[in-house]
Amino acid sequence: VPADRTPVIAGIGLSDYPKAPDLDGVQHHVLAMQRALADCGVKKSDIDGYVGAGGSGVMIDDPVTMAEYLRIDHRYIDSTMTGGSSFEFHVQHAAAAIKDGICDTVLITYGSDQLSRMGRTLGTGGFHRTGRRVGGPIQYEAPYGNSLVGAYAMVAQRHMHEFGTTSEQLAEIAVGVREFAGLNPNAMYRDPITVDDVVSSRLIADPLHKLDCCVISDGGGAIIMTTAERARDLAKPPAYVLGAAGAQTHWNISQMPDYTQSAAAICGPIAFDRAGLAPGDVDTIQFYDSFTVTVLMLLEGLGFCGKGEGGSFVADGHLRRGGDLPMNTDGGGLSSCHPGMRGIFLLIESVRQLRGDAGTAQVPDARIALACGSGGWLSCIGAVILGKEHP
Amino acid sequence: VTDTAEWERPIPTLDGVSKTYWEAGARGELLFQQCPACGNRQLYPRAMCTACGETPEWVRASGRPARTPPARSGRRPWSCSRASG
Numbered sequence A: 001v002p003a004d005r006t007p008v009i010a011g012i013g014l015s016d017y018p019k020a021p022d023l024d025g026v027q028h029h030v031l032a033m034q035r036a037l038a039d040c041g042v043k044k045s046d047i048d049g050y051v052g053a054g055g056s057g058v059m060i061d062d063p064v065t066m067a068e069y070l071r072i073d074h075r076y077i078d079s080t081m082t083g084g085s086s087f088e089f090h091v092q093h094a095a096a097a098i099k100d101g102i103c104d105t106v107l108i109t110y111g112s113d114q115l116s117r118m119g120r121t122l123g124t125g126g127f128h129r130t131g132r133r134v135g136g137p138i139q140y141e142a143p144y145g146n147s148l149v150g151a152y153a154m155v156a157q158r159h160m161h162e163f164g165t166t167s168e169q170l171a172e173i174a175v176g177v178r179e180f181a182g183l184n185p186n187a188m189y190r191d192p193i194t195v196d197d198v199v200s201s202r203l204i205a206d207p208l209h210k211l212d213c214c215v216i217s218d219g220g221g222a223i224i225m226t227t228a229e230r231a232r233d234l235a236k237p238p239a240y241v242l243g244a245a246g247a248q249t250h251w252n253i254s255q256m257p258d259y260t261q262s263a264a265a266i267c268g269p270i271a272f273d274r275a276g277l278a279p280g281d282v283d284t285i286q287f288y289d290s291f292t293v294t295v296l297m298l299l300e301g302l303g304f305c306g307k308g309e310g311g312s313f314v315a316d317g318h319l320r321r322g323g324d325l326p327m328n329t330d331g332g333g334l335s336s337c338h339p340g341m342r343g344i345f346l347l348i349e350s351v352r353q354l355r356g357d358a359g360t361a362q363v364p365d366a367r368i369a370l371a372c373g374s375g376g377w378l379s380c381i382g383a384v385i386l387g388k389e390h391p
Numbered sequence B: 001v002t003d004t005a006e007w008e009r010p011i012p013t014l015d016g017v018s019k020t021y022w023e024a025g026a027r028g029e030l031l032f033q034q035c036p037a038c039g040n041r042q043l044y045p046r047a048m049c050t051a052c053g054e055t056p057e058w059v060r061a062s063g064r065p066a067r068t069p070p071a072r073s074g075r076r077p078w079s080c081s082r083a084s085g
Helices: A025-041 A061-069 A086-100 A116-120 A136-140 A146-163 A167-181 A197-199 A264-277 A292-302 A310-315 A332-335 A343-355 B018-026
Strands: A007-014 A049-052 A106-111 A201-203 A219-227 A239-248 A284-287 A369-375 A379-389 B029-036 B059-060
Touching: A007 A025, A007 A146, A007 A343, A025 A061, A025 A106, A025 A264, A049 A061, A049 A086, A061 A086, A086 A219, A086 A239, A086 A369, A086 A379, A106 A116, A106 A343, A116 B029, A116 B059, A136 B018, A146 A292, A146 A310, A167 A292, A167 A310, A167 A332, A201 A239, A219 A343, A239 A264, A239 A332, A239 A343, A264 A292, A264 A379, A284 A292, A284 A343, A292 A310, A292 A369, A292 A379, A343 A379, B018 B029, B018 B059
Parallel strands: A049 A106, A284 A369
Antiparallel strands: A007 A219, A007 A239, A106 A219, A239 A379, A369 A379, B029 B059
16 A cells, blocks of 8 residues: 555644744744644654745745754755735645655744844834835835735725725724634733724825734744654644645735736635535635735635625624634734744644634634744735545 | 935845836836736836746836725825835
8 A cells, every 4th residue: 555645734833922032043943843743743763854935034944954953864945935825825835755665754843033123113013214225126115115015905995996995994803803712821912902992093095094904922833744644643633735826916015917816716715625625615714914904805816705705795894803704813913923034833823723723813613724824015926725534 | 316415215126137127116117027927017126037037128118197996085095105215
């Protein structure tokens, strides 16, 4: 009988968040790795693949440096960097490598001390500071004052213009995520909020208010992937990778082909097709919530509702605790943890749900979870469908 | 954008293509690109046509206003008001 090389996520680990002043970015990588190894019982010496995207901020944590620092003598390495969605792309790539026999056990790590080292000086996306010289394609946008939140605001404006979406509908997303944050003792903000709280919070980039925007935190995560065969001997039940896909429509916001359609509309159907599933089969979603409108775009792109219907869909409460599609059950980036690139946390929370380890935030009988990351400015979208049962 | 001392925004780093674009801008001209092979028009400017990969040519914009969708009334414009100093 040939070995069962079905790719799985076997181990998960989080470093400390939302604020860990004693840890630098690399230490976040390390702590998350140590906890992922302890979680599943894999030995570090068993790891023969390393995947990362850097992103710690001040520290040097590019993947080849990290592979050396962690002393992973790999025969598979991937340094795909698509922004916050990098880790959804990583799972897609690592799953293919494992299935193909290039390697057996892959470690993915991320760590960032963004809050403790840089504070909130990023503001609305501080890569375009006064007097800074900007090269490459962003030189055609940055001189006019665009910002990170400004790019997402353009998308929200367009959605409102074309479909009548309202700020109150977007606010429903933040309210629902905050409800889950209240269940997570580590979440940065835990007090309940209302739609009125969101729409009356300070306007950051019209139409996005302060509470439409994610937090800035510290944090790190690690994932260990291997074959279903190896996972049988490990400490925790595996989460099976049923389908994974990613796509890119642009990088800089001026090049987005259609401001109301993201690459989720391309990679979503591919991921579902690979999994042999449809949106209606999904029990919980962990979506990149850099801003409330990000969620709206991913919902429509992946087909959880029709194009333009995202506003009424979220207002109907599907994503809330007790709804039929609970989202961001750890409190999300909007209320809990966003150290710069949140994609790895979407996968980790999906695995917690499938294991039944999510405590008071547990989605009853969660069997299929979907993690969807958005990198850049809704530029690179990666979708990973995970299952509790062997496909 | 001749007096950079008063300019509060980031400043472009000129490269082989953007040099032409920004130097024209300093003369008060807006350039875009058109592909001699397939006719594709593009902005921002690149060393190749995004449609077919051939080398594009520069075209000076006429300066006539384009037809644009109506703005939403009663909303503050998104774009920065201080860009021109």
